[in-house]
Amino acid sequence: MPSRALGKLCGAGLVMGLAFAAVVAALQVVGEGTGQAAVAPRPPPLLPPGADPYNPPFALEGGSGPAIGDGLRTAGPGETVTLAGSDFAAGTVFEVFSQARGRAGAVVRLAPDYVGPAAATLALPSSLPVGAMHLLRARSAKGYGPAFAINRTETWWLGPDAAAAGERFAVYGRNLSDPDGSRAAIYLKTAANDGRFLPIVTANPYRVEVRTPALPPGSYEVWAHNGRGGRLGWSGPLTLKIRAAPVWSKHARTVVDVADFGARGDGASDDGAAIEAALDAAERAAPSTLRFGRGVYLSRRSFRAPSGVRWLGVGRDATALRLAARLDAQGFLYAGGDVRDVAFEALTIDADRRVSAQDRALIALGGARIRIADSRLNSWGGETLRITARALVIDRNEITGAGSFLGVSEQVFATGNVFRMTSDAEAAVTSWGGRGLALIGNLLVNADPSRADGSGIGRLFVAQGHFGSVRDAYFSGNETRNAAPRDCAAVDCNKGEQIIFEFGGVALLGRASALSPTTVTIPRLSPAPGATRGDVVIAAGRGAGQRRRVLSIEGHVVTFDRPWTVQPDRTSSQFYVTPVAERAVVYRNRFQGRKTYAAHDSNSTAVLVWGLCFDMVVADNDISRMRHGVMAAATSGTPQDSVSAPFFTLVEGNRIRAVNNGIYTGLTFGYDSHPDVLGGVGNVFRRNDIRDVAHIGLATDLWDSRGGDVIAPVFERNRVLGAPYGMVTGLKLIWAGRLFRSVPSGRGRLLGAGLRGNVFVRGPLLSPGSIGYWAGRGVLWSTRGDRWSGFRAGNGPAP
Incomplete structure (x- = not known):
């Protein structure tokens, strides 16, 4: 589009007719890569007050030049952008356009730091305006490729996505x-x-x-703008359903009191039959409230929780519902099928040591709109919640037990809870394919560390893909204390990752026999468990690093949600059809492991991004007493697996103290795979402050396997203070101790790796054998502006 016409669109408040259609077509090429068209509301509003003008002087659609398929989408002046694409070659150069308030727009040409067939890295010029959106495009002898946006508003999900007037909701994204x-x-x-x-x-x-x-009840579009990019800065739409009234407002109109049916609450009588009778009456009158007065209500039976009933006490310190016999149903409170509009509020629900079977829980429900608030849940020795639901609220509770399993629950909001872990349990919260998960302001502790069964394994949240992809997760304001495996002689110490996305175990399905914009036909298609709720991923060849959401699988044909940015081909492209993790943010949390982090060979880690994960952000967290501060690594796990790897993870601005290793990345537990399969692209570790390290500050692990090349990892502007080994890249570092080895020639390759402006200082404890920089034979990091000091050896790479 001519710059004059686009400038007129960016400055105007309204776009109509054919002009609007033209700008929509142009805007779609700078989208988030999430399936949303990058357009403005139609008719669009005036820009937010103080928004930047934005008038790119080139056509956004590009021509036949190199195409950027995906990349890291957040970077400031002087920082590195990592990209995956096609047709990159030795002569490829890039142009970046920026414009901000008070500064005229300008195009700057720059050469990449690294360019390979599948990826490129480049540093944005320091002269660019701070806090601006940048449009990037690649050029080769074939011409220009389409534009790719950096720092553009990205709306990922809405939560809750249904609310009444006055209720809060949030836009989540980047x-x-x-x-x-x-x-x-x-x-x-x-x-x-x-x-x-x-x-x-x-x-x-x-x-x-x-x-x-x-506003009147109905569905409404929600859009977001971060003040950058003018009319190109809009992101959306997401859909908000406005309700006529809050969900729980009708429940208060009819109150059924268990005392009216003979329940005593004296802590001695069996009130089960009376509560059952009251519950039947509440179900007939639903929506209703089942009220428990002050007291302890014993029951030797379990209760079916019907739809439309709110269980309400007078406070968790005043009202208790207690199981007085071994659990004989799937839950103390359970649903025979899907239920809706069920709440438990202001009471204690207690089945202390009476929940033992793996498939049973204190509360076992499925359905929609389930709320557990201001309560105390106790299932010491057993699972607390086993719930698969849409719109699940877990708010301000004290939860004691062996964790909770949320299956494929969507729109989950766990806020202000205290998780008291027992029985060396796997995790406070586990998701096997959930969507839209927010954990905010929770506390994870061990219930009673003086007891053998009074601690957890150290995990706040576990995401795995057994039932499908895990998408859209947000963690903020959470705190963990003394969270790690307690004793490697007694428990499995290959655990302790406080937030873990674990997506290994993928099978390479080979090439396609047919391709269309939104389908791929794979003769060897054998979908992984959960693949119908998963993604199709280009693992190698043209278009590698892209993924699309599966809509259906019929025979050998996979239909997905939107066309590829870089179209794969039938000769080089290789595919996975499998669950992935995508779009998760871990922001401003406080993670603490055990004091034995240096001697205790557990896998305690604040955040582990493991395997096939996309667009993960770990930012501005306080991390201490870990075996590894943060890990983002690829794996092939078993000889039957191909390589599953993270793409475009951003680990930024974290404060990491008293750890064995500061940041850990690369490929671990590798087995031979197809030589073109990628071991991850473009993971960036930026501005982290790492101190008091027992072993390695920045560790990059490689394996002696074929395939799974680790491409374009970047460490920039990190500070590593007080580490005996500042920066190490070597073979099987996970087991290496203080003896570092090189990867055999032709195995475990590291390509396009960059160090930019990092500082490594050994500190006052100058131990014999300390090394600032060590990389095995054949490993090359490009360095710019890095400094090492105080080490016995390796104060920087050899010239």
Whole structure:
């Protein structure tokens, strides 16, 4: 599009007719890579107050030049952008356009730091404006490729996605605001030609909270803008359903009191039959409230929780419902099928040491709109919650037991809870294919460390793909204390990752026999468990590093949600069809392991991004007493697996103290795979402050296997203070101790790796044998502006 025409569109408040159609076509090429069209509301609103002007002087669609398939989408002046694409070659150069308030737009040409067939890295010029959106495009002898946006607003999900007037909801995503929460704007489209900006309640770059306005019930579009990029800066739409009234408002109209049916609450009588009778009456009157007065209500039976009934006490310190016999059903409180609008509030629900079977829990439910709030749940020795539901709220509870399994639950909000772990349990919360998960302000502790069964294994959250991809997760304000495996002689110490996304075990399905924009036919198709709720991923060849969401699998044909940015081919492209993890943010949490982190060979880690994971962010966390501060690594796990690897993980601005290893990346537990399969692309570790390290500050592990090349990892502007080994790249570091080895020639390759502006200082304890930089034979890191000091050897790479 000519710059003059696009400039007119960017400065105007309205776009109509054919002009609007033209700008929509142009905007779609700078989308988030998430399935949303990168367009503005139609008719679009005026830009938010103070938004940047934005007038790119080139056509956004590009021509036949190199195409950027995906990349790291957050970077400032002087920082590195990592990219996956096609047709990159030795002569490929890049152009970047930026424009901000008070500065004219300009195009800067720059050479990449690394360019290979599947990936490239480049440093944005330091002269670019701070806090601006940047449009990047590649050029080769064939011409220009389409534009790719850096720092553009990205809306990922809405939660809750249904609310009544006055209730809060949040937009979750990336680049939603400036780092201090300023410049965020949320726009609600109220009609075909109308809309409004909503006042911001709280904001950070990954979550913006607003209140639902008083509008007629119905579905509304929600859009976001971060003040950058002019008309190109809009992201959306997401859909908000506005309800006529809060879900729980009708429950208060009919109250059924268990005392009216003979329940005594004296802590001695069996009140089971009386509660059952009251519950039957509450079900007939639903929506209703089943009320428990002050006291301890014993029951030797379990209860079926019907739809539309709210269980309400007078406070968790005043009202207790206690199981007085061994659990003989799937839950003390359970549902025979799917239920809706069920709540448990202001009471203690206690089945202490009476929940033992693996497939049973204190509360076992499925359905929609389930709320557990202001309560105390006790299932010491057994699972607390086994719930698969849409719209699940777990709010301000004290939860004691062996963790909770949430299956494929969606729209889950766990806020302000205290998780007291027992029985060396796997995790406080486990998801096997959930969507839209927010854990905010929770505390993870061991219930009673003085007892052999009074601790957990150290995990707050586990995501695995047994039932499908895990998408859209947000963790903030959480705290863990003394969280790690307690004793390697007694428990499995290959655990302790406090937040883990574990997505290994993938099978390479080979080439396609037919391709269309939204289908791929794979003769060897044998979908992994959960693949129908998973993704199709290009693992090697043209288009590698892209993934699309599976819509259906019929025979050998996989249909997915949107066309590829870089179209694969039938000769080089190789495919997975498998669950993945995508779009998770771990932001401003406090993670603490055990004091034995250096001597205790557990896998205690604040955050582990393991295997096939995309667009993961670990930012601004406080981390201490870990075996590994943060890990982002590829694996092939078993001889039957191909390589599963993370793409475009950003680990940024974390404060990591008193750890064995600071940051750990690369390929671990590798087996031979197809030589072109990627071992990850473009994972960036930026501005982390790492101190008091017992072993390695920045560790990059490689394996003696074929395939799974680790491409374009970047460490930039990190500080490593007080580490005996500053930066190490070697063979099987996970087991290496203090004897580092090189990878055999032709195995475990590291390509396009970059060090930029890092500082490594040994500190006052100058131990014999300390090494600032060590890389095995054939391993090459390009360095720029890095400094090493105080080490016995290796104060920088050899010239």
